[in-house]
Amino acid sequence: MTLSTRQCGEKGDGMRRAVLNTYIDLLGQADVLHAIRETPRRHVAFLGAGVSREADVPLxxxxxxxxxxxxxxxxxxxxxxxxxxxxxxxxxxxxxxxxxxxxxxxxxxxxxxxxxxLKGARPAFAHHAISLLMARDVLFRTALTTNFDKLLEQSFVEQGTTECQAIRTPEEAEYWDEEPDKCFVMKLHGDYDTHNILNTRPETRSVPGFFGPHIANFLRAKGMLVLGSAANEESIIEFVKTILTSTDPRVLSLGVRWGVFVGPLRPNDLTAAEEIDRLQAAIEGGAVSKQLVELLADMNNQFGDKRPCSFFPIWGSGNFLLRVIETSGDDSMGRSAQLFLDHEMRLHATFHKQDFDPDVIETHIRKLQDAQRKLGLQADQPDKGARNVLRASADDGREIRVAYGDITSSSMIGDTEFATTRTAVISPEDTTISAGGGVALRLLTKAGPRFLLNELSKLGPIDQGSCAVTSAGNLPIHYVFHAAALQIGRSGEYEITPHDVRCSVSDALRCAEALRVGALWIPLLGAGVATVPQEESFKAIVSAIAESETTLERQVLTVVIFDETMVSPSQAYRTMQDALGPDFTVSEI
Incomplete structure (x- = not known):
């Protein structure tokens, strides 16, 4: 039952509703985005375990x-x-x-x-977004967290623009102050680095007292933005209750805005009323503790607008924080954020810019994931290595090889045979240059995503059948040729033929000639998530090579096939003989 509608900023989608036998204020995301934008540096981020879950840290x-x-x-x-x-x-x-x-x-x-x-854990986009928002003075420069990992601090290090000091002990707390070029994170439950993780039964019933004076000080004339916390721990309930019942009227005068996870992806056509309905359903379903709901309702009854408390929906902390960045008006921060997006978020953003329907984007991402699973290939798995099995030589210095294995393997593209040769690898792409999966994603991961994405952001989209060139980052080669054989239609269909594969490889070979590349590795194109039969892809690649010319004294072009079930050595041998003609001599290695 809706009792009243309360205007909150210029959007005004907030409502007071009866939930779990009490009345609470529910806001739409637009209300919260507006409040953050209009009151810079006056919202303190409070991060719970849900934020680090996005970095695969268990809840x-x-x-x-x-x-x-x-x-x-x-x-x-x-x-x-x-x-x-x-x-x-x-x-x-x-x-x-x-x-x-x-x-x-x-x-x-x-x-x-x-x-x-926590071994090997890396910051999720949510950590990088919080770091950016703190460093750019959108959020207050001190954050609070109950998380015992160091992912937020690590995100500051990786960005390399602003120092972040963790406060975990009374001694460290003495050095806290508002500084224009420094950020802080108060770790209310300690962390594993200092052996002071507060995780036994009596310890987690309260936050250590030494935090109190500092927190009360910087929460004056501030609001608290809570992400990733269901408030199931006694210490969180007691901590929130303590600061909300402060006798200082300036403490949390902007109130508490508590994010509630309602699902992984926000539907594009969701109305404001439907957003509130989903938020209410999530709270009634246990997304946050009943004790928290009752506490915030009591505080509203006690303090009203002097210390307002509300819940709002989030579809993942990272997704919400990306919206905060996008609505901040800081284009530079927006460009920086794109370099730290999680893989799926980056794909959503890439295809959204091309006006793809969200359902089409989601379907494409699922297909990419299925293709990865079928190959047993993950972006960060160890090298499988590769082996050469066939060779075709021509009098003009061209040599074509066929190899089986992982084209991203350092034993393949880092072969010392080409130590004094200019080298490149083809990355099989769609026209948005999304590096969505398979070979393209593994190359991106090994090259260093932020390094390569910074270059790609200036190039895409490109025409089908063409090729874009970037440097190779951490790969042991000179260039990556991003060959766009695939066009994704507006309704999600894959538009690709062997002719598109042939054109893409031909353009890559022209780039190789212009850049004097003497060794080029070529995977099958359009034969993963797309619909070109693997043998047809191989034939199109070999045909493109046969039509090419080079002025180099020697040029080695290696077609790398993941395994022999795709194109067998005998099939490859026959295809090379048929497509290359009398100018080449084909032999086994």
Missing amino acids: AGEICDEIRDKLTADRNVDDIEAWAEETLSWNDSTRKYTACLDAYGSAEVRVAYFRQL
């Missing part, structure tokens, strides 16, 4: 499941459910996480567990 519930399974396996427990309830407070959301950690072992054992858990 508390997932950690509890793993610990329960380990402990019950060690003890040969018959009735796991009863044991977990008695020993781990399994059905008490406020105590379950800390009870699991308390049962797991000593402080030293827990620290070792978290170190292993």
Whole structure:
């Protein structure tokens, strides 16, 4: 039941509704974006575990499941459910996480567990976005977090523009101050680096007292923007209650805006009323704790507009923060943000610029993921290596090779045979140069995404059948030739023929000639997520090579096939003989 509608900024989509037997204020995203834009540096970010989940750090519930399974396996427990309830407070959301950690072992054992858990974790876009927004004075330059990882600090390091100091101990807190060229993150539960993770049952019932005076100081005339927290921990409830009941009327005078996860992707055609409906449904479904709902409702009843508290919907912290950046009016920050987008976010942004329907984008991304799984190929997996099996030589200095394996392998494109030769690799692309999956994504990942994406952002889109050239970043070659054999239609259909493959390779060969490239590696094009049969793709590539010319004394062109189930060596041999003609002599290596 809607009791009243309350205007919040120029958008005014906020409503007070009856939820979980109390009345709470629900805002649309537009309200929150407007408030942040109109009050720069006056919103303090509070980050919960959901933010780091976007970097594949497990949530508390997932950690509890793993610990329960380990402990019950060690003890040969018959009735796991009863044991977990008695020993781990399994059905008490406020105590379950800390009870699991308390049962797991000593402080030293827990620290070792978290170190292993976080090994290799890299900041998600949400961390980079928070760093950008703090450094550019959109958000306040001190953030709060209950997360024990160091991903926010790491994002500042990777961006390399602003220093960030973690505050975890009373000694470190003494050095906190508002500084124009420095940011801070107050880690309310400590972190694994200083062996002061606050994760036992008594410790997580309150935030350490030394934080209090500093937080009360910088929350004057501020608001708090909460992302990634369901507020299931007692310490969060008590912390929020403490600051909201401050006797200083200036503390949190802009109130609390609490983000609630409602789904992975916001529908484009969602109305303001439907957005509020989904938010209400998520809260009633347990997306945040009932204690938090009651607390914020009580604070509204007690303080009203002097300390307003509300919930708003988010479709992932990273997606929301990207909208904050896009609506900030800072074009430079927007361009920087594009370099740190997570892979799927980057694909959504790339195709959105080309006016693709969101459903079409989502379908294409799912197809890319399916193709990756079928090959068992992940962007960051170790090299598989490659081996040459066929060679065709011509009198004019051209040599064509056929190899099987991973074209991105350093043993292939880093071959010392070409140490004094200018080298390049073809990346199979669509016309937006999206590097969406397969070979293109692995090359992007190994080259260094931010390095290569900065160049690609100035080039796309390109014509079908053409090629764009970039440097190769961290790859052991000189250039990457981005060959756009694939055109994605507005309704999501893949428009590609063997002729498009042939044209793309021909353009890449012209680029190789112009840049005096003596060694070029070529994967199958259009034979992954697209519809060109693998043997037809190989034939089109060989035909393009046969039609090309070179003024170089020697040019080695290697067609690399992932494995022999795609095009067998005997098939490749026959195709080369038929397509190359009498100018080439084909032989096994």
